[in-house]
Amino acid sequence: MDTDDNSVPASILLYSTAAVILTIGMREIGSILGPIFFSIFFFLILSPLVHWLQRKHVPGSVSVGLVILFFIIFAIASVLLVTGSLLQLSAQIPGYQAQLMSTLENFERYLPSSDQYPVGGLLRDVGTFLLGLTAGIITGALSTGTTIAFIVITTAFLLLDAASAPKKMEKELKDQTVLLSRVTEFGKSLVDFILIRTEINLIGGIGTAILLLIGRIDFAVLWGFLTFLLGYIPYLGFYLAAFPPVLLALFKYGVLGAIAVFVGIWLVNLFIENVLFPSLAGKSLKLSPSIVFLSLFYWGYVLGGSGALIAIPLTMVVKMILESSDNTRWMAKLMESGGNKE
Template sequence: MKTAGNLPPPARIAMIAAAVVIVLAGIRAATPILAPLLVAIFFAMITAPLMKWLTRRGAPPVIAAAAVVAGLIGLFAAAVAFLGVAFAGFIRSLPQYRESLLEQMTVLADYGIDIGSFTIWDYIDQGFLIQQVAGIARGVGNIAIDVFLIFVGMGFLLLEAPRLAGALERYIGADTSLYRHLAQSGSFLIDYVLVRTKVNLITGVGTGLFLAVLGVDFAVLWGFIAFILSYVPYIGLVIAAIPPTLLALIEFGPAGAATVIVVISLIDSAAENLVLPRMAGRELNLSPFVVLFSVVFWGFILGAVGVFLAIPLTIAVKLFLESWEETRWMGELIGNSSAEE
């Protein structure tokens, strides 16, 4: 009877591929449970240094964990409140934008296109629209439950971190490459979040300032959305640029929309291709193809959570593969070889 080690290479590859497919299918099926857990682990890892800082200054672990979680909840609540107020103002301005859009569309009359009798409600199924609103309301309720689970899980993880680290050291061994990579992964992820946040600040502030100078309404809102969505490399800022581009089209015509597209594309290119490689260390550099593929792949597996955590998850996979000599070449393939030269 042949063992796995005695099988020919094609058979071993097929077995490994089948095992990977089964594991990924299981992860996708368990996404409703795994997604909040992964977010809680991610937040616990990046806030662990603050937890240690508080405990070293005499704060009891329970108080320190509660303070960290409360601070994160405050930031989250402030962001939600800002978005709520800003979007409310935007919605109140929609009638004004409708009139401006109709004025812009009158230029089509010069080409023999009559839009005088055009009414958007003629092309919208209002029953379908009501169903979508109800679905969004249900989704908000589910998100609230997930957010509650994330913050509770994050608090417990912060409290349990020292015990978990000690257990890993005892059972895996402090001298093994796997333990060293696991120990380094926390600092790498913290470095990534810091670098990504700095780059996003440049992108968000640059986008907001440009839109404000151009005179596009709600420039601060679009800059903030650009800051948030830039955590999704390349794709996020493209999505964030759609609303201000449409507003520029309504307010300033095609020339204004084209200007917004060009300038935001330049800001994105400079941030991703010039600023990020200089600020990120070699360990955090990934192939551009791997970055795009990871966003699509983890988004397919984990949904929206996978889109935002695509790069941290890919970095974790890269470090995991580099823990063994047999798979180290795969980890090197994921990395950006140009950063090592």
């Protein structure tokens, strides 16, 4: 009994030390790991399409080639759409800055101020910071072409192995039926979650774009695409995606218009997150809300801002690894939501 009691803190110390070392190591090579993880992420989304084509009696090499061609076309179209919109948006930033200053000056008269605490100057500083931040994001987005090309090429190579990968795994793990069963079950749940999340994000992005087109908000399609992309970030993604169109609505229609746009986007998000997503995903996530929230910051720290986009799939992988050993299964249990029962 004493040995077991003493081994618990020792095990916690050992696992904590290993986690810190692993985190530091992954952060050091985050610029390489990020694109690789995204390539695997896209592979998991597209591989079911390869298998679907094969079930329709399309030859293996042809099905993989068609999916790769589809992915390349989609990537090029997305890059052209985003790049073109961002270049136009970048050119209009000085005009938006003037509109923001005018809006803040009109708003300033309703706020208390003094010589010691000039509210107007503070508002102008905030406005300048927000537009500078937007410009920095645009510049960063326009400089990611090499990374996108690497992701596309890596995903294509992964898809080339999609047809034979299950057979290879089954052959290698034929004497480890339990491990094979766990890997298969986890792979299915992870792919199902990613596909459902992608479908939900697509509906949310299209709904948001239509709403903004009706409201005549500039670059509505771009903000719809941003809503689709940031939908992979739980809790925070909605606010990050809603900020740009709400800001443009403030320029165009004033405070009431901005509130109306925010409420419209919020209703779309409310429907897909609280009605549509639970009905499709059920309890497949099996992660507690606190773990989901903390994973955003952890993977964001390790891989940069893009890590938050794939934080949930990566956390599910970590949970699967912890479940694979009797010594660490208790950690996987701690990651589950309170409502999950074996």
